Amino acid sequence: MTEHEELLILRVLAVKQAQELEASNRIITERDEKIRKQNIQINNMIQALLHARKKL
Known part of the structure; x- marks a missing residue:
């Protein structure tokens, strides 16, 4: 081979x-x-749970 x-x-x-x-x-x-969007969804769910806990 050259x-x-x-x-x-x-x-x-x-x-x-x-x-x-x-x-x-x-x-x-x-x-x-995709991970960034999932992190946003997780944070939104956490906030919703915290809000629901306060109502209980």
């Missing part, structure tokens, strides 16, 4: 890894958003 062929293979691998990293980052961003 040096030129090795460089081409490395470039292809680098592009593939960059695409995989981008996909992973999208997944992480989506999950972060």
